[in-house]
Structures are given as C-alpha cells and as structure tokens.
Amino acid sequence: MYSYTYSQKTGGILLNSTPTGFSKEPRPVYAAELDLLGFDKFWEYDKQNDIPYMWAEANAYWYRGVCVAKLKGGNLFNAPEIIIPVNDNGESILPEPNGKALQVVDVNAMVESNREMLDIIEQSTVKKIISVYTKYKDKLDLFHVAFSGGKDSAVLLDLVKKALPLGSFVVVFGDTGMEFPDTYDVIDKTRQMCEADGIPFYIAKSSLEPQESWVLFGPPSRALRWCCGVHKSAPQTLKLRAVTGKNDYTGLAFVGVRSEESAKRAEYDYENYSKKQRGQYSHNSILEWTSAEVWLYLYANNIMINEAYKKGNARAGCLFCPMSVKKADFVKQQIYPREIKTYLDIIKKSNGRDFGGNSYLADGGWVSRRSGRDLIDNVMNCSETLKDGMLTIKVTSPRSDWREWIKTLGNFEDIPFTIEQQSNNYLVKLPESYINKNPTFRKLFKQVFRKSAYCVKCGVCESNCNSGRITFDNELKITNCEHCLKCHDIVDGCLAYNSLRIPTEEKAMSINCFDSVLPKNDWFNRFFNEKNDFWNDHGLGPNQLKTFKRFLKDAGLTEKNNYTALAEQIAALGWETNTAWGILLINLATDNPQIRWYISNLEIGMNYPRETVISMLLESNSSNNVVKFVYSAFGKLMELPLGATLRFGYVTNEGNIARTKCSISDLRVILYGLFKFAEKCNNYKEFTLASLISNGIDRDGISPTRIFGLDREDVTPMLLGLSTKYPEFITVSFTHDLEKITLADYKTSADVIELFSEDSGNEQ
Structure with missing residues (x-):
C-alpha cells in the first residue's frame, strides 16, 4: 500500500504515508543466505539466524540505506557472481567502516517506528475481510483460507482469525508433494495451532506422488503447467467437496495473492468469481500489500517465519518449478540437494535430445518444453488423421475405457462412427461429412479417445464435474452423466495427452524473419504517404529492403509488393493507432513465424531474462545464430507502435523482455481476430469461451485472446458488446454454464475489415 525507505538508525524498513507506485519487493537477509552465496569472503558477521542483517531487492543487497552488493548471473550449478560497488575513488563500498562486523536489524525499533502505519493497514484489511464475509455468509457453503506455508498466507491467516468468528471458516493446505522441507515444518506447527484454536485444518493432496506424475506426464514446463491442475486445483476442489458433503458446493477462498508479485497479478481485483477456480469465489485480501508491509506485520505480530526464507529463498512455493529463475534454482540446489536431485534425475532420464553436459538443466532448456516430441521413448498413443473423407483415430494401449468417456457426449448411438478392435488397440472412423455439420462436436469426439488413450486418473476431470458423475475408484466410472462437458474443458481434453503429444507437423521454416534489421517508424510513414511510389526511391539497403518487404507482406499491407486494400484502410485509420496495429498484429500472428513465436512462447506479465529466452529458442531447434537475432529483435520491434501504442511488450532496464496486455480501443479488432482464428482452424466458427481462452481448437490458429493477452473478464464484455453491435457477424450466449460463441x-x-470503412467511430 505504501512506499518505503531504509532506516540508517534501525537497519530496517520505514514506511511512508505516500502510496507506492512500484515496490521492489524487499526481503530480509539472514546469515545463512550470506554464507551460501559467499558474502563471508567480504564481510564479518555473527553466524546467527534469528535476526536479519540487511535487505535484498531482487539481486541488490541494501544495508542501512546503502546498496552494498549485487549479484550477476548464476544458474542451477553455478553461484552468481558477487559484485561489490565502488565509490568515486575506486574503493569498495563497505557496509561498516574499517571492515567492522555487520550490525543486525533492530527489529523491535523498526516495528515501533511503523506501528501507526501498520495499524492502518491491518484495520483496512480486516474491514475488507469482514465486508466480503458479511456479503456472502448466508449465500455460500464454505469460507476457507488457502494456506501455503509462505509469508503471505501466514499474514492472511492471522488477519482472517482477527476478522471472523470462530467456526466461520476452515484452513486448507494444498500439498503438492513438492513443497520445501522447511514448509512442512511450518504446516505441522500451524495445524497444531489451528486445532488448539478450534479451527479445522485440512490437507488436500493428489493421489499421484510428484515423482510418479513427472514420469507419467513428462516434466512440467512453462507452457505445460499440468502440475498446477493435478497437484493444486483438483485436490483442493475434491477435498472441499468432501468437507461440505456437496459436489456442487460454492465457496469463497481467502487467497494471499499480492499485485506487487508480478505484472499479471497487478491486474487482479480484490474479489472475483471463477478466476482462480471455476464456480468458486476468491478474495485477495492483501492484494495491495507490498512485501515490506508483509515482513513488518510478521515481525510485529511474532508470526512464525518459514526457515526457507532465511536460507535465501525469495519465495516458498514448489521446490523445483519451471517458473523459477536461475539464482533461485542455485539456492535451492545448495540447500536441498537430495530433494532436488530427485527431479533432476527424472528430467535427465526423460530428455531425448543430447544438449551435452548439464546445459539442458543449467541453462533452463527443460522449462521450455512445448510438447512430448523430445521425451525419450515417447510414442503417440492417440493419432488422428483426416483423409479421403474420413476422420480416423488410432488408439494404442488405452489406459481407460472409451465407452465411459463417450457418455459425456449425450446420445452417442446416433453418431455414425465405427470401432475396429486390433488386440489391445483400436481404430475409430467417423465420416468427415458428419463433423463438418457439427464442427464443435469434432473436437469433443477427438477428446473422448484422447482421454481413453492417456487418462492417468489425475483427478482434474473429476474435479471439473461438479455433479459428481465421474469417479475413479478401481477404474473410471461415469454414471448418469448430465452432459455439461466440463470434463472436456481442459486443454486438448486431457492434460496427459497435451503434455505428451508429438506434433504431427514440424515446421521447417526459420523463425528468424528479420536478422538484425528491423523496420523503422519513418519507413512506415513514407510507405503510407507514397504508397506504390515508395519502391521507386526507397533509399533502403538490400537487407533493409528485404526485411521491410517481408514485414509488409506478412502484415497484409502488400501483395506482390503492391499496396493492398488493407493498407488503404490502415492509412485511413491512422497507421500509428492501436487499432491499426491490432489488425496488423493479428495478420503477423498468422503469417510471420517470428511474431508468432513471441505470442506462443512468452506469457503475459512475466519477465524473461536473456538466458531463458535463448534456452527456449534452442529448444525450438533454432541455431545459435538465430537465437541472438530473435532475442534482440524484440526490443527493436517494441520501438514501433506495436510496443509504444498497442503495448505488446517492453524491455526492462536489466534487458529482460516481457509481453503485456495490449491496449485495444476498437472491438472490431477483436472481431477480426476471431474470424482469422476460425479461418485458420478449418473454418470452424462455433466454440466455447473456454476453448477461446485456452486456444484449444486444434492449435492451427492463434486466438485473439492469446494475441492480445486477454483473460475471461476482459473478453466477456467485449464479446457481448460485439454480439449487440454486430449480430449479423457474431452471436454469444452466456446462460447458466453455457458459453457459446458462433x-x-x-x-x-x-x-x-469492411466494417472499418463505416463511419461508426471506435467501439469502447
């Protein structure tokens, strides 16, 4: 909520009364972290871990208001380099004069100096918790605190205990099985405290152990985050069903999400419905808190601190996570070598590509996996072909019975498909004429057999079915199915299939479309002013001309170097506007491999260091010469209106690249993207909002939600607005659980595009 400075007097944090614009997420630094990173070679300090010595902001270390060190580089196996800053005389800046021992933070004095501000923060948050509880207490089945063992959930639990009456909520720990060993100690002690206070404390855990699921699914990656559904969301949903005794329970979770943690979380609201878990409410009670306020609250209220933080971990989440950064991986590898080795061994054994040495692990190549192509000994158990008017699905060694899964489609006896059994395998055939008449059905029909081939009883389908019709005791059983299709509302229909599938079409074209030469704003300005005359005296060098021609062609502005009707329309709209660049970006996402790679691989709200991007590019079979061009091109592209006006992304001061939610002021851009998406997906023009959000229609096209970084809350009013304004183009139905877009x-x-010629103004 508030900005902060560092106090020379206490060595701690001092909150200011001005609201924070941006927090660098300070955290306390203890002796254990200093020892692990090698600071004992530079400074003297006692080896106690009860009281912190200084504060860290990302890779910068602050001692009583002075930056005394920075870290650079590092990876899983190599410590980051310690850089000690120097003064104007070239002398190293020392925390204490003459190399004296470091002083600890005066925690008590720090707390007292912030007492008034802390009281205001606490009171305002408690009021929010009471308000949302009062609003829903007679409407919901359950309130629960989502407890993780980390600092944020510890603060949240303490606040909820102060705000709500005993017996009005429960606590649920989602045990992924991959938590820090120190976290389990926090869980045991917190459970004992809750039970002593009469607060029910539950542990939700998947039936699959992580070491088992990592083998069954292949290691998780940034694009294939099956682990969240399997080990977090699904177990918690199933646990709360058991607690309430209702399959269709509706509850509210108090969640310790904070906006300062990431760009994506900065867009969260205090209260939301179905955003974290479908059909459930969430309240992000400490959304506006900074880590400075969290740490101050912990110290002020004598709340137990997870020892993982004292050892140098900025977060206490999963032990080995594809979303982690390299310095964090090094710290965890040093602290928990035996536990980390378990996952490293699985990654090594599953890696079907020879990267040499430990580069695949050290450089983070494993986090970039996008399919099952590079998993060793991985074969497709479900393949689909469309040939000679027939859709043929071959299932090999199925793990579950298709006769159960097909019940989810309703009256399947009228579907003209055939099954040819071949030992333990079978062939499914369905006339193309039937699926052409039922485009949405095609996807669902395929998913039935993907589920049959790959189901590992992970529990996600079961948790999606809030009528309780799907059970996994000894085997899959679907009873009295209501055909809500929620069990199909999963990417590709099955997380195991999605993670293990082998792409049938490997695109040989290079994603390096521009080399080191990127179009410039003055080139576009001249092009739109001079039109076809631009080519007569363009003044560009050979490589510049080649690059510009490629960009214009892929954006739809030229055809055989001739100015197109779309170019005329873009000029009329104003080529520098976000509307114009929204249209161009949709075309580039369709026809330009490099732009498509950025959209497909870079998640909204995440900062990607250079090393991570290069690892991702190498995993995509790109050469070393290609990766440096594709990485550096991003920053140059952002100098165009693509970045400056449309806000597609940016480059940080540290050289990290990031994608952001685009600024779209004209809804017709979204409509254009929907039609381009449908046309690329075999012209299927009927889909659900869930499939639109997940880009789950056969992956041939890219949804405008993915292109522009829009989530469900963004796109729902846009679709409703489009259906009202342009009913001849699109109809939308959001009734009950039906989300149908046609x-x-x-x-x-x-x-x-012709709509833009109409004098209708921008759609807000």
Whole structure:
C-alpha cells in the first residue's frame, strides 16, 4: 500500500504515508543466505539466524540505506557472481567502516517506528475481510483460507482469525508433494495451532506422488503447467467437496495473492468469481500489500517465519518449478540437494535430445518444453488423421475405457462412427461429412479417445464435474452423466495427452524473419504517404529492403509488393493507432513465424531474462545464430507502435523482455481476430469461451485472446458488446454454464475489415 525507505538508525524498513507506485519487493537477509552465496569472503558477521542483517531487492543487497552488493548471473550449478560497488575513488563500498562486523536489524525499533502505519493497514484489511464475509455468509457453503506455508498466507491467516468468528471458516493446505522441507515444518506447527484454536485444518493432496506424475506426464514446463491442475486445483476442489458433503458446493477462498508479485497479478481485483477456480469465489485480501508491509506485520505480530526464507529463498512455493529463475534454482540446489536431485534425475532420464553436459538443466532448456516430441521413448498413443473423407483415430494401449468417456457426449448411438478392435488397440472412423455439420462436436469426439488413450486418473476431470458423475475408484466410472462437458474443458481434453503429444507437423521454416534489421517508424510513414511510389526511391539497403518487404507482406499491407486494400484502410485509420496495429498484429500472428513465436512462447506479465529466452529458442531447434537475432529483435520491434501504442511488450532496464496486455480501443479488432482464428482452424466458427481462452481448437490458429493477452473478464464484455453491435457477424450466449460463441457462416475476416470503412467511430 505504501512506499518505503531504509532506516540508517534501525537497519530496517520505514514506511511512508505516500502510496507506492512500484515496490521492489524487499526481503530480509539472514546469515545463512550470506554464507551460501559467499558474502563471508567480504564481510564479518555473527553466524546467527534469528535476526536479519540487511535487505535484498531482487539481486541488490541494501544495508542501512546503502546498496552494498549485487549479484550477476548464476544458474542451477553455478553461484552468481558477487559484485561489490565502488565509490568515486575506486574503493569498495563497505557496509561498516574499517571492515567492522555487520550490525543486525533492530527489529523491535523498526516495528515501533511503523506501528501507526501498520495499524492502518491491518484495520483496512480486516474491514475488507469482514465486508466480503458479511456479503456472502448466508449465500455460500464454505469460507476457507488457502494456506501455503509462505509469508503471505501466514499474514492472511492471522488477519482472517482477527476478522471472523470462530467456526466461520476452515484452513486448507494444498500439498503438492513438492513443497520445501522447511514448509512442512511450518504446516505441522500451524495445524497444531489451528486445532488448539478450534479451527479445522485440512490437507488436500493428489493421489499421484510428484515423482510418479513427472514420469507419467513428462516434466512440467512453462507452457505445460499440468502440475498446477493435478497437484493444486483438483485436490483442493475434491477435498472441499468432501468437507461440505456437496459436489456442487460454492465457496469463497481467502487467497494471499499480492499485485506487487508480478505484472499479471497487478491486474487482479480484490474479489472475483471463477478466476482462480471455476464456480468458486476468491478474495485477495492483501492484494495491495507490498512485501515490506508483509515482513513488518510478521515481525510485529511474532508470526512464525518459514526457515526457507532465511536460507535465501525469495519465495516458498514448489521446490523445483519451471517458473523459477536461475539464482533461485542455485539456492535451492545448495540447500536441498537430495530433494532436488530427485527431479533432476527424472528430467535427465526423460530428455531425448543430447544438449551435452548439464546445459539442458543449467541453462533452463527443460522449462521450455512445448510438447512430448523430445521425451525419450515417447510414442503417440492417440493419432488422428483426416483423409479421403474420413476422420480416423488410432488408439494404442488405452489406459481407460472409451465407452465411459463417450457418455459425456449425450446420445452417442446416433453418431455414425465405427470401432475396429486390433488386440489391445483400436481404430475409430467417423465420416468427415458428419463433423463438418457439427464442427464443435469434432473436437469433443477427438477428446473422448484422447482421454481413453492417456487418462492417468489425475483427478482434474473429476474435479471439473461438479455433479459428481465421474469417479475413479478401481477404474473410471461415469454414471448418469448430465452432459455439461466440463470434463472436456481442459486443454486438448486431457492434460496427459497435451503434455505428451508429438506434433504431427514440424515446421521447417526459420523463425528468424528479420536478422538484425528491423523496420523503422519513418519507413512506415513514407510507405503510407507514397504508397506504390515508395519502391521507386526507397533509399533502403538490400537487407533493409528485404526485411521491410517481408514485414509488409506478412502484415497484409502488400501483395506482390503492391499496396493492398488493407493498407488503404490502415492509412485511413491512422497507421500509428492501436487499432491499426491490432489488425496488423493479428495478420503477423498468422503469417510471420517470428511474431508468432513471441505470442506462443512468452506469457503475459512475466519477465524473461536473456538466458531463458535463448534456452527456449534452442529448444525450438533454432541455431545459435538465430537465437541472438530473435532475442534482440524484440526490443527493436517494441520501438514501433506495436510496443509504444498497442503495448505488446517492453524491455526492462536489466534487458529482460516481457509481453503485456495490449491496449485495444476498437472491438472490431477483436472481431477480426476471431474470424482469422476460425479461418485458420478449418473454418470452424462455433466454440466455447473456454476453448477461446485456452486456444484449444486444434492449435492451427492463434486466438485473439492469446494475441492480445486477454483473460475471461476482459473478453466477456467485449464479446457481448460485439454480439449487440454486430449480430449479423457474431452471436454469444452466456446462460447458466453455457458459453457459446458462433460466427456467421457467410461472413469472413475480409468482411470485418469492411466494417472499418463505416463511419461508426471506435467501439469502447
């Protein structure tokens, strides 16, 4: 909530009364961390771990208001380099004069100096918790605190205990099985305290152990985060069903999410519905708190601190996570070598590509996996082909019975498919004419057999079914299915299939479309002013001309170097506007491999260090010469209106690249993206909002939600607005659990472009 400075007097944090614009997420630094990183070679300090010595902000270390060190580099196996800053005389800056021992933070004095501000923060947060409880207490089945053992959830639990009456909530720890060993100690002590206070404390855990699931699914990655559903969301849903005794319970979770943690979380609201878990409410009670306030509250209220933080971990989440950064991996590898080795061994054994040495692990290549292509001994158990008017699905060694899964489609006896049994394998055939009449059905039909081939009883389908029709005792059983299709509302229909599938089409084209030469704003300005005359006296060098021609062609602005009708429309809209660049970005996402790679691989709100991007590019079979061009090109592209106006992304001061939610002021851009998406997906023009958000229609096209970084809350009012304004193009139905989006069969993306010629102004 508030900005802060460092106090020379206490060595601690001092809150200011001005609201914070941006927090660097300070955290206390203890002797254990200093020892692990090698600071004992530079400074003297007692080896106690009860009281911190200084504070860290990312890779910078602050002692009583002075930056005394920075870290650079490092990876899983190599410690980051310690850089000691120097003064104007070239002398190293020392925390204490003449190399004296470090002083500990005066925690008590720090707390007292912030007491008034802490009281205000606490009172305002408690009021929010009471308010949302009062609002829903007679409407919901359950309130629970989502407890993780980390600092944020510890503060949240303490606040909820102060705000709500005994017996009004329970505590649930989602045990992924991959928690820090220190976290389990916190869980045991917190459970004992809750039980002593009469607060029910539950542990939700998957039936699959992580060492088992990592083998069954392949190691998780940034693009294949099956682990969250399998080890967090699904077990918690199933546990709360057991607690309430209701399959269709509706509850509210108090969650310790804070906006300062990431750009994506900065867009969260205090209260939301179905954003974290479908059909459930969440309240992010400490959303506006900074880590400075969290740490001050912990010290002020004498709340137990997870020892993992004292050892140098900035977060206490999963032990080995693909979303982690290299310095954090090094710290965890040093502290918990035996536990980390378990996962390293699985990654090594599963890696079907020879990267040499430990580079695949050290450089983070494993976090970039996007399919099952590079998993050793991985074969497709479910393959799909469309040939000679027939969809043929081959299932090899199925893990579950298709006869159960097909019940989810309703009256399947009228579906003209055949099954040819071949020992333990079978072939499924369905006429293309049938699926052409039922485009949405095609996806669902495929998913039935993907589930049959790959189901590992992970519990996600079961948790999605809030009528309790799916059970996994000894085997899969679906009874009295209501055909809500929620068990299909999973990427590719099955997380195991999604993680293990082998792409049938490997694209040989290079993603390096621009080398080191990127288009410039003055080139576009001249192009739109001079039109076809631009080529007569363009003044560009050979490589510049080649690059610009490629960009214009892929953006749809030229065809055989001739100025197109779309270019005329873009010029009329104003080529520097976000509307114009929204249209161009949709075309580039369709036809330009490099832009498509950025969109497909870079998640909204995440900062990607250079080393991570290079590892991701290498995993995509790109050469060393390609990766440096594709990485550096991102920053140059962001100098165009693509970054400056549309806000596609940016480059941080540290050289990290990031994608952000785009700024779209005209809803017709979204409509254009929907039609381009549908046309790329075999012209299927009927889909659900869930499939639109997950980009789950056969992956041939890229959804405008993915292109522009839009979530469910962003796109729902946009779709409703479009259906109201342009009913001849799109109809939308959001009733009960039905989320149906239908595009007009007789309309095309070209027809949408004609809408921009109308004098209708921007759609807000």
